[in-house]
Amino acid sequence: DTAVSQTPKYLVTQMGNDKSIKCEQNLGHDTMYWYKQDSKKFLKIMFSYNNKELIINETVPNRFSPKSPDKAHLNLHINSLELGDSAVYFCASSQAIGGEAFFGQGTRLTVV
């Protein structure tokens, strides 16, 4: 039974399109995150929500909009996709903000 699951696993789309990635956790955690991993494997935080409240919003273009309908779900919507958005996006969750985080399997986004 997957703890943190995200869909889709792969996403190939054209520049200018809008796409969404969904994430769900069944660990009962209060905090959820979106991370971006570039081609050099560097993991950079994008957003963090705690109990549906936005806590962390890094310097991410406002084309990226997270949404947390409840504390078990955190979705990421991306408008007007650009080539530079190509990366692997990871969802994660932790019991409390800054605590040990558990990651999903990632969504590999390719913008062509």
Place this chain on the structure above:
Amino acid sequence: QKEVEQDPGPLSVPEGAIVSLNCTYSNSAFQYFMWYRQYSRKGPELLMYTYSSGNKEDGRFTAQVDKSSKYISLFIRDSQPSDSATYLCAMSAKGYSSASKIIFGSGTRLSIRP
């Protein structure tokens, strides 16, 4: 200067060797320290989690934190080919604010030769 520095490697050692992986950091507010293992095309998997200074052992893995030197280590004993992966250190501060975000090192690519 990055908040968390980690040698990217690659590091190649023979099977059975003891592996030492390290990170340094600059933010003295960090209190939680984590090590993750990431296989190719997979998500990071939490290996070790420690709070403040000291040692923690779990099977073949030992995590050490030296807050006075701002230096953390992960030791792998009796290394196996299945340990070949990228290892990421991560750390965060306490509290309910953006200051408690988890910051990752750039990862060390480890290869265990049979």
